[in-house]
Amino acid sequence: MIRNVNTDLVAGTLGLLLSFAFWWLIDPEITHLSIVFPAAMITIMAIVSALLVVKGFSRAAERGNLFEVGSNVRVFVTGLFFFGWAFAIGILGFFVASVLAIALIALYLALARRRVSMAAFAAWVLIAAGEVAFFYLIFTRLLHIPLPEGWFL
Amino acid sequence: MKKIAIGCVVLAALAAVVFASGAGAQGYPQKPINYIISFNPGGESDVTARLQQSHLEKILGQTVTVTHKPGGGGAVAWSEFQRTAKPDGYTIIGVNIPHIIAQPIERKDAGYTTEGWELIIWFHFTPNALIVQKDGNIKTLADFVKLAKEKPKAVTVAGSGSYSANHLETLRLEKLAGLQLTYVPHTGTGPIVPALMGGHVNSTMNYSMVGVQYKDQMRTLAVATDERLAVLPDVPTFKELGYDIVGGAYRGVAVPKGTPPEIVKKLTDAFVKTTELIADKQREMGFEVTYATGKQAADLVARMKANYADILKDLAEQRAKKQ
Amino acid sequence: MDIFLQAMAALADPIVILLIFGGVSAGLFVGAMPGLTATMALAVLLPFTFTMTPLNGLVGLGAVYMGAIYGGAFAAILVNTPGTPSSIATAFEGYPMAKQGRAIEAISVATVASAVGGIAGVLFLLFLAPPLALLSIRFGPSEYFWVAMLGLTLIASLSEGSLLKGLLGGTIGIMLGTIGVSPIGGESRFTLGIPVMQGGIEMIVALIGLFVLPELYNMAALAQTSLGEVSISAKERSSFWRVTARVFSQPANLIRSCIIGEIVAIIPGAGGNIANLVAYNEAKRASKHPERFGTGTTEGLIASESSNNVTVAGSMVPLLTLGIPGAPPDAVILGVMLLHGLRPGIELFTTSGVLTYAFIFSMGLAAIAMVPVGLLGGRLIYRIIFRTPYYFLVPTIGLATIIGTFALRNSITDVFIMLTLGTGGYLLKQIGIMPAPVVLGLILGTIAEVGYVQAILGGATYRFAQMRLFENPLSWILIALVVVSAAWPFLAALYRRIRPVDKTIGDAE
Numbered sequence: 001m002i003r004n005v006n007t008d009l010v011a012g013t014l015g016l017l018l019s020f021a022f023w024w025l026i027d028p029e030i031t032h033l034s035i036v037f038p039a040a041m042i043t044i045m046a047i048v049s050a051l052l053v054v055k056g057f058s059r060a061a062e063r064g065n066l067f068e069v070g071s072n073v074r075v076f077v078t079g080l081f082f083f084g085w086a087f088a089i090g091i092l093g094f095f096v097a098s099v100l101a102i103a104l105i106a107l108y109l110a111l112a113r114r115r116v117s118m119a120a121f122a123a124w125v126l127i128a129a130g131e132v133a134f135f136y137l138i139f140t141r142l143l144h145i146p147l148p149e150g151w152f153l
Numbered sequence: 154m155k156k157i158a159i160g161c162v163v164l165a166a167l168a169a170v171v172f173a174s175g176a177g178a179q180g181y182p183q184k185p186i187n188y189i190i191s192f193n194p195g196g197e198s199d200v201t202a203r204l205q206q207s208h209l210e211k212i213l214g215q216t217v218t219v220t221h222k223p224g225g226g227g228a229v230a231w232s233e234f235q236r237t238a239k240p241d242g243y244t245i246i247g248v249n250i251p252h253i254i255a256q257p258i259e260r261k262d263a264g265y266t267t268e269g270w271e272l273i274i275w276f277h278f279t280p281n282a283l284i285v286q287k288d289g290n291i292k293t294l295a296d297f298v299k300l301a302k303e304k305p306k307a308v309t310v311a312g313s314g315s316y317s318a319n320h321l322e323t324l325r326l327e328k329l330a331g332l333q334l335t336y337v338p339h340t341g342t343g344p345i346v347p348a349l350m351g352g353h354v355n356s357t358m359n360y361s362m363v364g365v366q367y368k369d370q371m372r373t374l375a376v377a378t379d380e381r382l383a384v385l386p387d388v389p390t391f392k393e394l395g396y397d398i399v400g401g402a403y404r405g406v407a408v409p410k411g412t413p414p415e416i417v418k419k420l421t422d423a424f425v426k427t428t429e430l431i432a433d434k435q436r437e438m439g440f441e442v443t444y445a446t447g448k449q450a451a452d453l454v455a456r457m458k459a460n461y462a463d464i465l466k467d468l469a470e471q472r473a474k475k476q
Numbered sequence: 477m478d479i480f481l482q483a484m485a486a487l488a489d490p491i492v493i494l495l496i497f498g499g500v501s502a503g504l505f506v507g508a509m510p511g512l513t514a515t516m517a518l519a520v521l522l523p524f525t526f527t528m529t530p531l532n533g534l535v536g537l538g539a540v541y542m543g544a545i546y547g548g549a550f551a552a553i554l555v556n557t558p559g560t561p562s563s564i565a566t567a568f569e570g571y572p573m574a575k576q577g578r579a580i581e582a583i584s585v586a587t588v589a590s591a592v593g594g595i596a597g598v599l600f601l602l603f604l605a606p607p608l609a610l611l612s613i614r615f616g617p618s619e620y621f622w623v624a625m626l627g628l629t630l631i632a633s634l635s636e637g638s639l640l641k642g643l644l645g646g647t648i649g650i651m652l653g654t655i656g657v658s659p660i661g662g663e664s665r666f667t668l669g670i671p672v673m674q675g676g677i678e679m680i681v682a683l684i685g686l687f688v689l690p691e692l693y694n695m696a697a698l699a700q701t702s703l704g705e706v707s708i709s710a711k712e713r714s715s716f717w718r719v720t721a722r723v724f725s726q727p728a729n730l731i732r733s734c735i736i737g738e739i740v741a742i743i744p745g746a747g748g749n750i751a752n753l754v755a756y757n758e759a760k761r762a763s764k765h766p767e768r769f770g771t772g773t774t775e776g777l778i779a780s781e782s783s784n785n786v787t788v789a790g791s792m793v794p795l796l797t798l799g800i801p802g803a804p805p806d807a808v809i810l811g812v813m814l815l816h817g818l819r820p821g822i823e824l825f826t827t828s829g830v831l832t833y834a835f836i837f838s839m840g841l842a843a844i845a846m847v848p849v850g851l852l853g854g855r856l857i858y859r860i861i862f863r864t865p866y867y868f869l870v871p872t873i874g875l876a877t878i879i880g881t882f883a884l885r886n887s888i889t890d891v892f893i894m895l896t897l898g899t900g901g902y903l904l905k906q907i908g909i910m911p912a913p914v915v916l917g918l919i920l921g922t923i924a925e926v927g928y929v930q931a932i933l934g935g936a937t938y939r940f941a942q943m944r945l946f947e948n949p950l951s952w953i954l955i956a957l958v959v960v961s962a963a964w965p966f967l968a969a970l971y972r973r974i975r976p977v978d979k980t981i982g983d984a985e
Contacts, residue, residue, distance in 0.1 A: 007907040008638070015644045022651055025666045031472060033933075034661030037925040038654040045647035052640050062638060066906040070697030078696040079899055082874060086891045098878075102871040109867035112699040131872060135879050143520050144218040145883045146187055194519030195807035200815070203522045221519075222886045224675020225657045229887075232671035262664050264671025306936045315662030335936045338660045340926060343807060347744050347800045353616030354934070366814070367799060369821055438814055
């Protein structure tokens with residue numbers, strides 16, 4: 001948890017950085033038609049952000065605690081799992097990557113509250129396989145949406 | 154929980170059976186063919202692909218799945234296709250003229266090249282047509298030209314997209330007739346119909362099928378073909394009226410470069426047969442069914458590229474001047 | 477009247493009834509899965525309709541469409557994720573209710589409200605189609621621009637707490653929406669030279685990421701699910717008749733939401749995604765207890781769910797009369813009609829009147845069929861989600877999210893975009909920038925841009941091209957609404973200051 005943060009100042013600074021980034025990314029050769037609207041919006045974003053910064057320095061600034069709910073480590077690791085899952089789909093194929101990801105995430109999150117025996121985990125892998133199969137069949141057979149393949153399905 | 158778990162296990166077993174039954178037959182095609190459409194579901198490319206689908210499946214004896222990968226006016230799918238698709242005939246993609254000609258010229262990051270694939274077929278053509286409201290005061294192309302000359306830039310022409318067939322044809326009309334028009338790009342043919350009916354634009358340079366489908370509410374002034382269209386017999390061609398404007402959008406199919414010739418041949422034959430089978434339906438919808446395969450298909454691209462070259466060059470010069 | 481009777485007779489066919497129930501159930505699944513859209517479902521079903529009679533084909537598609545728009549409510553209520561953009565506002569009220577153990581009640585209310593909305597849409601289509609169609613083509617570029625501005629004033633009521641942060645969220649959404657090829661001009665913007673970014677950020681991808689991931693991270697952080705257990709008293713309150721009585725005890729809310737839904741529906745290009753938010757906002761504004769919105773009120777839920785189902789039949793007003801698809805799924809239906817040789821226009825209601833009216837009635841039947849299908853299905857889905865332990869729920873919802881995102885455009889890049897935006901959204905939430913304004917910016921940014929740029933193109937000969945935005949009477953009306961809507965929070969505050977004693981007189985009606 002991070003205590004008592006001036007969120008107006010943080011949001012304003014972030015907004016200014018974003019407006020600068022977008023402004024910097026404008027292609028100088030682009031025609032008026034394509035850029036007139038984004039340029040106006042970048043300006044508005046910058047103004048709003050500047051107002052937030054000003055408010056951040058005033059007495060009305062909002063303060064709050066960040067990341068105050070539960071375990072932040074678990075959030076971070078879960079996030080890593082999700083991104084790893086997406087990467088693995090391209091390498092292992094959708095089916096195998098998803099079965100692995102579901103079983104591993106379930107194991108990791110379950111360990112926060114209970115112990116998991118090897119037998120239980122083996123059953124979970126099967127359940128995960130069933131879940132993925134359910135979606136896999138619906139998408140590939142019924143909806144005709146081919147899912148990515150890698151080394152495996 | 155337990156019941157769900159058991160259900161899941163049964164499903165997993167079922168899936169295993171289905172996967173195992175995939176391979177078997179010999180010769181191409183052995184597995185489903187993925188037909189990529191680079192536009193949204195419900196669009197003209199999609200509707201045509203779905204019409205072709207069942208005939209292709211019958212002829213090839215394999216499942217053909219139509220998948221969508223929309224974005225960037227087609228460029229997302231095309232760039233990924235040229236980068237990653239395997240030349241095994243199991244991934245084919247819908248392609249469009251003039252998109253594949255104009256985008257690589259106009260965009261630095263188009264991510265693909267006009268010639269970077271093996272063309273199977275161009276299966277239909279939608280000629281451009283200049284269309285106005287039925288009850289407006291513009292009745293002929295002469296009226297249109299007169300009005301546009303009186304009020305430079307005041308006459309608006311809606312079209313689908315920038316650097317599209319509609320856009321380039323509007324520029325050609327401006328050039329040949331000595332006009333100054335205001336081209337208003339729209340995000341597709343769909344939104345142009347209400348814009349024209351509601352009088353928010355004066356006219357549209359659009360595909361002739363719009364003129365066919367909305368005969369009751371719209372008037373087609375001229376079509377950009379060599380000869381009059383059978384579905385619109387009363388509408389003159391631009392050529393008849395003294396403007397050498399022939400053009401429109403072609404739709405076709407391509408496979409990755411390096412696909413074995415036997416597979417290309419098999420696909421070409423299948424598409425030719427399919428095109429003939431659905432020709433009547435296609436004509437009813439306002440498409441012109443003329444197909445080009447093999448070398449002819451590549452020649453068509455080269456010809457259209459030359460056809461649009463001067464206009465694209467003008468555009469690039471205008472842009473350079475504005476900077 | 478004769479034609480109506482014939483149309484009804486055409487529907488008294490077991491196949492038609494089967495198609496309606498099957499279609500609604502299939503639609504429900506599609507709607508409940510984030511990423512699967514009604515448009516996609518209809519496109520997939522398109523080849524099947526070639527072999528059917530025109531009526532059966534249209535009935536099936538209409539039922540799927542109806543079910544899909546309604547199905548979005550399930551995901552919204554149970555996992556705080558709008559299954560389709562049409563049920564964003566449903567999540568604002570439905571999910572808090574589910575947390576309080578009122579999930580079944582929320583689903584039942586949503587079901588009844590959806591059915592009412594669906595039927596209202598059919599009535600609009602039957603009796604008011606010609607005048608509404610004329611209104612629909614009055615919307616030109618400048619009107620689109622003002623509609624988008626009107627939508628953006630919702631930020632004020634959607635941003636809990638700080639208005640400035642809401643505005644920042646809105647502009648972030650708009651800027652995310654400008655990535656990719658520009659809608660007018662056709663040039664790449666902000667793509668960093670990466671070809672795949674020409675496709676930009678699809679609104680639904682952002683919607684999924686911004687709403688689902690923070691919820692999954694929350695569950696992971698707390699190591700528990702957030703659904704509350706349904707108590708006995710809550711079960712009683714969720715009985716069908718009681719819920720129906722509750723829904724109909726708010727006639728003003730229902731009528732208002734249905735009218736809003738219909739007006740948004742006939743604007744080509746706008747559909748349930750905007751209707752539900754506008755109806756929600758108006759319900760909040762008219763409510764005696766606007767401060768209770770966001771904590772699980774049935775008022776907001778009813779507004780959102782009735783308005784979005786009006787758009788199903790409602791958006792077919794311009795489709796059937798003028799051949800203009802009012803919403804993306806209508807484009808597929810137009811395709812089916814053209815393939816069967818049915819051309820939209822007057823003759824659709826005269827020469828092929830029996831078919832057309834049978835199709836319209838079948839949508840009404842589909843709306844009614846949603847009640848049994850939805851109530852049964854809703855209880856089933858609730859039970860599954862409630863009984864699944866948190867450590868399985870997180871990866872399972874993750875699976876549905878990833879597969880749905882992928883399926884939208886067959887793009888693994890979209891999956892990464894979804895994960896990145898969702899993680900970013902979790903961080904933004906910490907500093908008080910909520911996902912709703914960001915998504916609103918994404919939905920409306922493109923509409924505003926297209927309207928604005930087209931309008932100034934149309935004003936090329938004017939001294940100031942922007943004057944074009946202020947020309948038409950319809951624009952004036954919209955501008956007035958924008959002004960009132962933007963000033964409302966201040967007016968309301970002023971009013972409260974003048975009349976501080978009697979707090980119950982905050983009603984706008």
